[in-house]
Amino acid sequence: MSSVLIVGSLTASTLARRGFNVKLYEQKCDIRTAPVVKGKSINLALSERGRSALRLLNLEEEVLKNCIPMKARLIHDKNGNKREIAYGKEDQFINSVGRRYLNEILLNEAEKYSNLKLCFNRKLVSCDFDEGKFTFASDSEEKLEIVEADVIIGADGAHSAVRREMIERIPIDFSQIYIEHGYMELCIKPNEKGDFAIEANFLHIWPRGSLMMIALPNLDRSFTVTLFMPFKQFDSLKTSEQLFEFFETNFKDAIALIGKEQLAKDFFSKRPNALISVKCKPYNFGKRALLIGDAAHAMVPFFGQGMNCGFEDCFILNEILDTNNNNLKDALPEFTRKRNADCFMICDLAMYNYVEMRELVNNPRFLLRKKFDSYMHSLFGRKWIPFYSMVTFTRIPYYECVRRKNFQDKLIALTQYLAMTSSLLAIFITIVKLKKFHFLNFNKIL
Amino acid sequence: MSSVLIVGSLTASTLARRGFNVKLYEQKCDIRTAPVVKGKSINLALSERGRSALRLLNLEEEVLKNCIPMKARLIHDKNGNKREIAYGKEDQFINSVGRRYLNEILLNEAEKYSNLKLCFNRKLVSCDFDEGKFTFASDSEEKLEIVEADVIIGADGAHSAVRREMIERIPIDFSQIYIEHGYMELCIKPNEKGDFAIEANFLHIWPRGSLMMIALPNLDRSFTVTLFMPFKQFDSLKTSEQLFEFFETNFKDAIALIGKEQLAKDFFSKRPNALISVKCKPYNFGKRALLIGDAAHAMVPFFGQGMNCGFEDCFILNEILDTNNNNLKDALPEFTRKRNADCFMICDLAMYNYVEMRELVNNPRFLLRKKFDSYMHSLFGRKWIPFYSMVTFTRIPYYECVRRKNFQDKLIALTQYLAMTSSLLAIFITIVKLKKFHFLNFNKIL
Incomplete structure (x- = not known):
């Protein structure tokens, strides 16, 4: 082609x-x-x-x-x-x-x-x-x-x-x-x-x-x-x-x-x-x-x-x-x-998309990431451009597109980590609260 | 060449x-x-x-x-x-x-x-x-x-x-x-x-x-x-x-x-x-x-x-x-x-050796591995042939040489892990014994 x-x-x-x-x-x-x-x-x-x-x-x-x-x-x-x-x-x-x-x-x-x-x-x-x-x-x-x-x-x-x-x-x-x-x-x-x-x-x-x-x-x-x-x-x-x-x-x-x-x-x-x-x-x-x-x-x-x-x-x-x-x-x-x-x-990217286009378009993670990227783009404008958009709708050098994507990926991984940690913390606090509540009730019954 | x-x-x-x-x-x-x-x-x-x-x-x-x-x-x-x-x-x-x-x-x-x-x-x-x-x-x-x-x-x-x-x-x-x-x-x-x-x-x-x-x-x-x-x-x-x-x-x-x-x-x-x-x-x-x-x-x-x-x-x-x-x-x-x-x-191996020959020959790990390989070879004969020897002194297909080396590497990693674990265990036991000894002494003194 x-x-x-x-x-x-x-x-x-x-x-x-x-x-x-x-x-x-x-x-x-x-x-x-x-x-x-x-x-x-x-x-x-x-x-x-x-x-x-x-x-x-x-x-x-x-x-x-x-x-x-x-x-x-x-x-x-x-x-x-x-x-x-x-x-x-x-x-x-x-x-x-x-x-x-x-x-x-x-x-x-x-x-x-x-x-x-x-x-x-x-x-x-x-x-x-x-x-x-x-x-x-x-x-x-x-x-x-x-x-x-x-x-x-x-x-x-x-x-x-x-x-x-x-x-x-x-x-x-x-x-x-x-x-x-x-x-x-x-x-x-x-x-x-x-x-x-x-x-x-x-x-x-x-x-x-x-x-x-x-x-x-x-x-x-x-x-x-x-x-x-x-x-x-x-x-x-x-x-x-x-x-x-x-x-x-x-x-x-x-x-x-x-x-x-x-x-x-x-x-x-x-x-x-x-x-x-x-x-x-x-x-x-x-x-x-x-x-x-x-x-x-x-x-x-x-x-x-x-x-x-x-x-x-x-x-x-x-x-x-x-x-x-x-x-x-x-x-x-x-x-x-x-x-x-x-x-x-x-x-290399075209070769990577050779797999992605056939498979990942069907992948829920691909769609989730797209939504997240769009949201970040609406918040941060040119500071967070989705990868496909950088390649297709800008003239940011291809190599730089990948560098920025890698940075985005790291930030997302960090966010996920923080989200997971805080969820765990929330669950922990909830359990403690429930226990306390249960303990109080128990006392009442006594 | x-x-x-x-x-x-x-x-x-x-x-x-x-x-x-x-x-x-x-x-x-x-x-x-x-x-x-x-x-x-x-x-x-x-x-x-x-x-x-x-x-x-x-x-x-x-x-x-x-x-x-x-x-x-x-x-x-x-x-x-x-x-x-x-x-x-x-x-x-x-x-x-x-x-x-x-x-x-x-x-x-x-x-x-x-x-x-x-x-x-x-x-x-x-x-x-x-x-x-x-x-x-x-x-x-x-x-x-x-x-x-x-x-x-x-x-x-x-x-x-x-x-x-x-x-x-x-x-x-x-x-x-x-x-x-x-x-x-x-x-x-x-x-x-x-x-x-x-x-x-x-x-x-x-x-x-x-x-x-x-x-x-x-x-x-x-x-x-x-x-x-x-x-x-x-x-x-x-x-x-x-x-x-x-x-x-x-x-x-x-x-x-x-x-x-x-x-x-x-x-x-x-x-x-x-x-x-x-x-x-x-x-x-x-x-x-x-x-x-x-x-x-x-x-x-x-x-x-x-x-x-x-x-x-x-x-x-x-x-x-x-x-x-x-x-x-x-x-x-x-x-x-x-x-x-x-x-x-x-x-690929020749390209890899392009770095190894210039650097790793000077590396203590390279020498340690060589000694270990020779020892294993003396124990297990053809079942453990050092990598360089497989490539140079046998007609084992190159691809198979690498497969065997990878297996050796995994085994060594496992051995190292076991050695480390048992060392820690030994140290732990020694400490416990020392404490016990100390405790006994302490009792004696009392």
């Missing part, structure tokens, strides 16, 4: 706006002229970090007009009962936005700059970082194209070619992990009246322990449904009967929404996609190359931060250039310094 | 011996004709796992003749005092052996098989795993060579090209970590009489917390000295004066042994080498390709298991072929199944 081109085109425009001569090389064709978007999830949840970067290009408002706000999770249990869990305060929501639309608006923006050149169907073959020469192959033409540049920025996704070239040359800590679960996209079409078939302004979740389904609304009033489960389980469903029985057990209310025929057709025409988590350090190769977005930190999609974090990379790069006299070369090592620990953290 | 060619040639011979037609492709030239071995550490510590694999080819005895047994660590403290810490029992030792010698004897062995072809100066360019076609480039000739094979085994080191090709095609969990420390090789030459300048049958260690130096004996009566320290610290030593002062503080007794002039010459003519830890999963690509040795699990050198583990890969592969009718294709997934958890474990 990466967001390759959108981070690349956003960053290209941001740099062009600052006066740099930019060439944007994209391996695929121009999505604006392509009939179907292959392979990638088709909608994303835009929140504060992503919005901040769009704001730089004055695109936030326009994008938001084309989003569907989701104010809460809507949890579907096995019996078809639904329960709302808000994301934040009344006026806080995350925004379902189409990947294709985002691609289009960002490419249209990029085309406005005379100092930005767009090149599609170009695949990076090799890098000569020292000489600043980068070789691209194209699908249509046979010959290779050598591009000269002072700096190359790899926003080329989880399987980044720029990163591959960097790893061959400098010592880079790197890890990639595939999780046990794959994902498959299904669809809930608009109902007969042409309206949303289920509540529109929610992120629908069917959490089922080892598996999970979610649905995000689209502008055409359909929902993109994503089923997450272990590859083994995908493989075990071989016939329509098995599939329907599986849905009957786990996602009963979704069968009618998707439609039996459509469900079987979609399910058996696709292979589930893999989910990868990627970390690396550093993000820069001296003052020559930089990795951003999924190329630097691909994450599993369970915190809804993949695109937002990629966009925030662009925001941070812009912020560094603001403070260093627009010196792009100097900004590269500074970017690693400023961003590495935060991005490691969000990759 | 990888052991690329030695694992490759050992495995090639082992497979040729079993009747397979084998081609061994090596990127470098034939080491037997090369004047100097570049880059890699020049001696290794051979122990049981490595010896087992050599035994398969009846090479163990000959190799051991060319080793120098090291029966213990010899710890050099800052004042030049030395302290022995045995590796195991009286008759247990690890064996210092030259990398070049090992390479030579294994290549000579490989050449004996008519069904084994050696090809040097060949670099793997690309793999077509489905078609079983592998493309190599050579230094001398311009054209590419396409080699057909049912199976490719990548014993091509920490930066494996086979692994790179696999990672591009199938989901592989992969991590590489560079540690903060680099290493540099220095040398202690034989003394004026042509003899070993320091005790021969030891692995000399100068543990100094954040840094460490070791020395292994060579057949020519020299020692290969390896200095491990953070790259930053290497960089901070810019002049001979700084270098000598640094040695004066940390490795005073080594200055005369290495010689001031030689020390400065060696130190300033080299760059420290990086140390990498690599894990991946799976090791096989279906029934087409397999990674072994450092290509599968490069580790930091602090447990002396890098080569031994690589050789054991060969032993395990041979063992699988023994039990499956010599079916190499079927052996590949089985190898991953059998070997993955163990190799993850030894990579």
